[in-house]
Amino acid sequence: xxxxxxxxxARGGSTVAELELRAVLDAAVDAVIIIDSxxxxxxxxxxxxxxxxxxxxxxxGRNVSVLMPEPFRSxxxxxxxxxxxxxxxxxxxxxxxxxxxxxxxxxxPVALAVGRIDGLDPPRFVGFVHDITDRxxxxxxxxxxxxxxxxxxxxxxxxLLALDSSGTISLVNRKGCEIxxxxxxELVGRNWFSTCLPEELRGDVEALYTRFFDGxxxxxHYAEHEIVTRSGERxxxxxxxxxxxxxxxxxxxxxxxxxxxxxxxxxxxxxxKSEQLLRDAQSIANLGNYETxxxxxxxxxxxxxxxILGADPAAGPMPVEEYIEHCVHADDRERFLQAxxxxxxxxxxxxxxxxxxxxxxxxxxxxxxxxxxxxxEGRAQVVGTLHDITDRxLAEEEIRQTQDRLTQxxxxxxxxxxxxxxxxxxxQPLTAxxxxxxxxxxxxxxxxxxEQEDLDLALGQISAQALRAGEVIRxxxxxxxxxxxxxxxxxxxxxxxxxxxxxxxxxxxxxxxxRVEAGDGLPPVAxxxxxxxxxxxxxxxxxxxxxxxxxxxSREIVLRTRLDEGGDIEVSVEDRGTGISSDVAExxxxxxxxTKASGTGLGIAIxxxxxxxxxxxxxxxxxxxxxxxVFFTLPAMPGSDK
Amino acid sequence: MKEKPATVFVVDDDEAVRTSLRLLLKSVxxxxxxxxxxxxxxxxxxxxxxxxxxxxxxxxGMSGLELQQHLNDRHSIMxxxxxxxxxxxxxxxxxxxxxxxxxxxxxxxxxxLIDRINRALEKDREMRGELRERDEIRRRMSQLTPxxxxxxxxxxxxxxxxxxxxDLNVSQRTVEIxxxxxxxxxxxxxxxxxxxxxxxAHREG
Numbered sequence: 001x002x003x004x005x006x007x008x009x010a011r012g013g014s015t016v017a018e019l020e021l022r023a024v025l026d027a028a029v030d031a032v033i034i035i036d037s038x039x040x041x042x043x044x045x046x047x048x049x050x051x052x053x054x055x056x057x058x059x060x061g062r063n064v065s066v067l068m069p070e071p072f073r074s075x076x077x078x079x080x081x082x083x084x085x086x087x088x089x090x091x092x093x094x095x096x097x098x099x100x101x102x103x104x105x106x107x108x109p110v111a112l113a114v115g116r117i118d119g120l121d122p123p124r125f126v127g128f129v130h131d132i133t134d135r136x137x138x139x140x141x142x143x144x145x146x147x148x149x150x151x152x153x154x155x156x157x158x159x160l161l162a163l164d165s166s167g168t169i170s171l172v173n174r175k176g177c178e179i180x181x182x183x184x185x186e187l188v189g190r191n192w193f194s195t196c197l198p199e200e201l202r203g204d205v206e207a208l209y210t211r212f213f214d215g216x217x218x219x220x221h222y223a224e225h226e227i228v229t230r231s232g233e234r235x236x237x238x239x240x241x242x243x244x245x246x247x248x249x250x251x252x253x254x255x256x257x258x259x260x261x262x263x264x265x266x267x268x269x270x271x272x273k274s275e276q277l278l279r280d281a282q283s284i285a286n287l288g289n290y291e292t293x294x295x296x297x298x299x300x301x302x303x304x305x306x307x308i309l310g311a312d313p314a315a316g317p318m319p320v321e322e323y324i325e326h327c328v329h330a331d332d333r334e335r336f337l338q339a340x341x342x343x344x345x346x347x348x349x350x351x352x353x354x355x356x357x358x359x360x361x362x363x364x365x366x367x368x369x370x371x372x373x374x375x376x377e378g379r380a381q382v383v384g385t386l387h388d389i390t391d392r393x394l395a396e397e398e399i400r401q402t403q404d405r406l407t408q409x410x411x412x413x414x415x416x417x418x419x420x421x422x423x424x425x426x427x428q429p430l431t432a433x434x435x436x437x438x439x440x441x442x443x444x445x446x447x448x449x450x451e452q453e454d455l456d457l458a459l460g461q462i463s464a465q466a467l468r469a470g471e472v473i474r475x476x477x478x479x480x481x482x483x484x485x486x487x488x489x490x491x492x493x494x495x496x497x498x499x500x501x502x503x504x505x506x507x508x509x510x511x512x513x514x515r516v517e518a519g520d521g522l523p524p525v526a527x528x529x530x531x532x533x534x535x536x537x538x539x540x541x542x543x544x545x546x547x548x549x550x551x552x553x554s555r556e557i558v559l560r561t562r563l564d565e566g567g568d569i570e571v572s573v574e575d576r577g578t579g580i581s582s583d584v585a586e587x588x589x590x591x592x593x594x595t596k597a598s599g600t601g602l603g604i605a606i607x608x609x610x611x612x613x614x615x616x617x618x619x620x621x622x623x624x625x626x627x628x629x630v631f632f633t634l635p636a637m638p639g640s641d642k
Numbered sequence: 643m644k645e646k647p648a649t650v651f652v653v654d655d656d657e658a659v660r661t662s663l664r665l666l667l668k669s670v671x672x673x674x675x676x677x678x679x680x681x682x683x684x685x686x687x688x689x690x691x692x693x694x695x696x697x698x699x700x701x702x703g704m705s706g707l708e709l710q711q712h713l714n715d716r717h718s719i720m721x722x723x724x725x726x727x728x729x730x731x732x733x734x735x736x737x738x739x740x741x742x743x744x745x746x747x748x749x750x751x752x753x754x755l756i757d758r759i760n761r762a763l764e765k766d767r768e769m770r771g772e773l774r775e776r777d778e779i780r781r782r783m784s785q786l787t788p789x790x791x792x793x794x795x796x797x798x799x800x801x802x803x804x805x806x807x808x809d810l811n812v813s814q815r816t817v818e819i820x821x822x823x824x825x826x827x828x829x830x831x832x833x834x835x836x837x838x839x840x841x842x843a844h845r846e847g
Contacts, residue, residue, distance in 0.1 A: 427727055428659055428748075431659050431750070432656070432658035432659050432662040434662075434749045435662030435665070436665060438752035439662065439668070439669040440669075443669045458662075464658075465658050468658070
């Protein structure tokens, strides 16, 4: 260009080169400004005039710094001087974005390119200034758009992951990084399959991806598989996938959202397990549960409840009225209805044992426990369990029967031990009867000598003694016969008097006296008299044996009744026999433990269970001065403080 | 002293048995006295009274066996018939060894009991007869002078008058006179009778 500038043309003193330059400058879209090495403006193009709002004449000769805001304005001279002095190049030929200032003081962004016009000394500089306000705005908009998109990506509570066709991670959001345990910049660019998949899955999943990219298959919309985090932890991810396609419609990658369902699965599994556990437990315990709202509404029956009732689960829970009519045993219906009515009225606990009838007519015993709460509208929320206790009931019944048989057996055994005494007791009246009858025969053979008084005596006594023998037999029969336990209200003194019929003959045979000391005005007791007499006979039998064994000089057994400190009736049998040694005391009452050669070892054990059933207890203490006192208590009838 | 008739003493704690026995024995004309316990009987016991004892072997307090022991200690001769119950055989054996005449098991036929009682009364009578005879012999012996007793002893040893005269250093005639007195005082009809009386007198009881 230099040779052109040197050429001069006649018109206006301008050279052709100058005219050409002016035309170029004026045509240029970008503003063109030429300055000298002091920074003074030499040329200011039309575009520069439009851009900065100055007329060329206004600025030519002024320092170019007028076109820029502080602090550049003050420093600009320094920049040029520094360049000229050192030749160091910060801007020349590079171009940069800077801020410019219009005449009206407004600022705007520009792209500035500076060239150095060499060949002149000092050199001049030419600047091309391009207004980038619009570009800046677009870029800014794009940046904001991108930031917003990133924010959305980062906000998403799922992992977002884009893979290109080679399986390289091209995008991952913050949640993804969080789940995978990698920083974003380390993850992007890595191969997804080798980085994040467990080894055993890697092959399969990668093969599948390869087939998406072939277009052989479209990506599964939904899939679940495990991934491995950076720390080696495994997580179960639920994936939703879409294919990314290029402008030709070919699969260029995939975009996937992945949700970490590890915890959810664990929770679901836990719930499933606990439900299974509950079902198993209900099945094992034969216990069902239910919920219902009354009147009519939501109801729930557990599977085991259907099983207990023999009901069809497909039919769903029955309304209560139907349940009462179809399931509750006819004999228990009234009781059920009363209890049910009460809780619906008053709320509170429901606890009832009753029977149910199944569709196949079989009967089961159930125990129902329910809690009822009444809401403000008076509706009852019932939550309850139904326990099939048939097996327990049958076992109880069996135990009761065994217990009864043992009790009976023990009673017979006790009576067997007392047989000699009883035989004597029956022999006495029989002997007397025989004597009277034979005496009568003789008296009547010689009527003249008969005194009426003797006849009356003999005849009266024959019937009296027959009754006496009959009475002994009657008592014996009622004592040993197989019987149901039954409770009577009886005066303890009478109870003992009746029992003495059996005890006394036995004691007499052993030359032992039984002294009865009955307490005064004792209240009556509710008991099965036969069973209590059985207990007493057992104790007396033991006392007799202990007395015989000890060869005791005091051949007396004291039978005492009194009201104890707790208000119970205490009956004690006190002997002066061998006493109870501590090792015997330890085993006393254990079934089959006996110190007697022919004992069954059941007497005390059974006595104990009889008393327990009566709400009493059996215990012993030493008799002062030697021997044992065995005693038992029976609760006195309440409210009978006679 | 007018002797009471032989009496059946019944000891039984069972009133029915006791009373029925009384009537039964009365019906066969036997005098009866009844007692409710062994002690009651012992309290009024008179060894001189004739009769027999019908005793229940089992009684509260003093048993029948114990009463028998007491009576034996008092040298009673009263025969005892025990009444036993079923299964009392061992006790009955013990009673027999201690001198009971018999036992009978309840309930019994009246004739069996009456037979046993009659046998017991018979035995009592015999024994009391023997006792009475022995007492008479002893009474008569007690009336002999010392010299006559010496002669009695030697005579009953079977010594001849001449030997006795030598032993006592008296004349044979004197021995003969004493001997005649002894025979007369003792009421002996013969030497054999006299010997029997001396043996009787030396028996126990």
